[in-house]
């Protein structure tokens with residue numbers, strides 16, 4: 001039951017620590033010592049306590065992400081949970097997710113998460129092939145993942161996501177299909193499957209990698225949806241698949257532009273009418289987290305044009321697409337008056353389709369979605 005008098009708000013809590021850096025990763029994360037972790041938790045709690053204007057909101061979801069939140073001791077996660085529970089009003093059915101990696105969890109830690117009210121676990125697996133895992137720089141084997149997954153079920157997690165990655169160097173289409181089936185057989189409620197992107201500044205960007213060619217990657221993506229459908233997973237976003245009723249509410253809220261507040265180093269927010277991101281400088285964060293004005297950077301009050309563009313490019317990521325009715329309700333103007341010609345153009349080329357009052361990408365369109373989304377940027381008035 002949602003409280004009708006309060007505005008829904010999502011919380012994102014960033015834990016920027018990992019055991020070691022993976023070869024492909026450009027997230028704000030890395031190894032750390034215990035003293036830094038302790039100081040960070042203290043700073044994070046100070047930031048949470050200092051947030052203003054929370055009376056108007058009700059928390060509908062929390063996502064504790066990273067990094068690897070599970071590198072922290074269970075007591076640290078419990079103290080963060082206690083601080084947010086004291087500070088904010090929670091919806092009784094709030095979805096509360098923590099990201100964890102095999103090699104950093106055990107049964108006691110997972111039991112402790114459940115006791116704090118965390119009800120969804122996202123496990124970073126990436127590959128079922130331990131050789132691929134080593135090459136990616138992951139700290140765990142497939143067998144360690146299986147043990148973590150079993151512990152998670154034992155601890156009572158009934159909503160588990162598994163993160164997978166395809167188009168890994170040296171990977172064939174056949175190998176990917178086999179990995180996918182292996183994971184689907186475990187029956188997690190949710191699977192995220194992303195293709196490897198080589199990001200600048202990562203060790204992989206410096207290497208000569210034997211990456212699958214474009215056609216193979218295209219086929220891997222198509223096979224993902226096909227194989228997961230056989231196991232009862234529905235694709236609800238470009239890279240996300242879920243059993244009925246288990247689509248990630250936190251992510252859907254983000255794509256539908258529910259307000260969210262990011263807490264912690266580098267975390268981004270859409271709070272009130274503003275978008276902003278916290279400082280990415282650890283020393284500044286540790287020193288000034290209790291002064292939210294000081295740590296919030298790039299504060300941008302969204303114009304109507306910004307809001308319309310966001311509505312389009314976030315909403316079109318979802319397989320249900322965007323609704324003409326929602327557009328009109330949000331912006332007081334008809335979708336076709338603003339985007340009629342571009343939507344029509346891509347409908348004729350078979351990249352977009354209209355189902356009822358919704359516009360969405362076709363399968364063919366998903367593969368060129370970045371190019372099409374770029375055309376949805378509006379001219380300055």
Ligand code: SF4
Nearest residue numbers: 018021022025029067
């Ligand atoms: S565990 Fe995740 S966040 Fe940490 S380095 Fe690897 S990919 Fe990046």
